[in-house]
Amino acid sequence: MKRKLLTIGYTGFTLDGFTAALVEHGIECLIDIREIPLSRKAGFSKSALKDHLNSVGIDYRHFRLLGSPKALRHKVRETGDYSQFFRAVRRHLKLTESLAELEAAIQVARSQRSCLMCCCPNWEQCHRKCVVDAVLERSYFTFGHISLADKRVVERRAA
Numbered sequence: 001m002k003r004k005l006l007t008i009g010y011t012g013f014t015l016d017g018f019t020a021a022l023v024e025h026g027i028e029c030l031i032d033i034r035e036i037p038l039s040r041k042a043g044f045s046k047s048a049l050k051d052h053l054n055s056v057g058i059d060y061r062h063f064r065l066l067g068s069p070k071a072l073r074h075k076v077r078e079t080g081d082y083s084q085f086f087r088a089v090r091r092h093l094k095l096t097e098s099l100a101e102l103e104a105a106i107q108v109a110r111s112q113r114s115c116l117m118c119c120c121p122n123w124e125q126c127h128r129k130c131v132v133d134a135v136l137e138r139s140y141f142t143f144g145h146i147s148l149a150d151k152r153v154v155e156r157r158a159a
Contacts (some may be wrong), residue, residue, distance in 0.1 A: 005135065006115040007128045008146040014044035015052065021146050022058055028112035029059040031105050032121065033131055035067025044119075061108055065101040066093070068127035069116070082125055089130040102131075106139050121148060 006025055010018050022030065030053055037046035068089050076085035082126040092098055108114055120126035123145045133141050 002140050002142045003110065004113075004144055005109050005132075005133065005141040006144045006146055007123055008115050008117050009120040009123065009126060009128070009148075010041070010044050010117060011038075011119050011121040017045075017090040017148075019056055019058075021148075022053075022115060023056065025115070025144075025146060026113050027058055027115045029108055029114045030060060030110060031066075031114050031116050032060065032118075033066040033105075033116050034062075034077045035064055035069060037062050037064075039119065059112065061105070063101045063105050064114075065095075065098040066131050068092070068130075072127075077155060085127075086130055089127045089145065090133070093130060093134045101139070102134055106135060109135075109141065110139075110141065115146070 006027065008018070008075065013021065032046065032049070032050075037049075039045050043049060043052055046060075046062060051086075068085075069092055069147045072085055072088050072092070075088075076082060093102065105114075105116075116128055116131060118126060118128055120128065123129055123132075135141055136143075
């Protein structure tokens with residue numbers, strides 16, 4: 001049986017609602033894939049989030065190189081060209097250092113029920129989509145995406 005790896009974007013969630021969604025889905029480890037794990041939203045910066053999650057029994061791991069580089073994020077905001085953005089993120093994820101972090105994240109997800117996180121609410125317009133594709137190329141996970149809008153997991157399987 002394939003293991004399931006979930007993803008989530010925290011935008012729109014309160015910290016308590018976010019935590020409740022993780023607990024509801026049995027998450028044991030949150031894998032933060034933001035390049036810079038800071039947030040203007042209270043509780044979602046690295047140290048505060050890690051402390052909060054640890055207090056409810058969820059581990060926290062940060063993999064900076066699985067985040068989309070700042071220049072790429074700024075360019076997609078300017079152009080709205082997600083095809084170009086995704087191509088650039090995929091190139092970034094193929095760098096030696098990024099691949100090492102990808103393999104480390106896969107190992108975490110093999111040992112603990114895990115969830116990939118960044119801020120974007122829509123995984124289809126987020127670099128999480130590229131990370132999911134990279135994981136699928138190297139492992140046998142199935143995926144689900146925790147959505148605030150409909151409070152359910154949207155399934156995704158390998159093609």
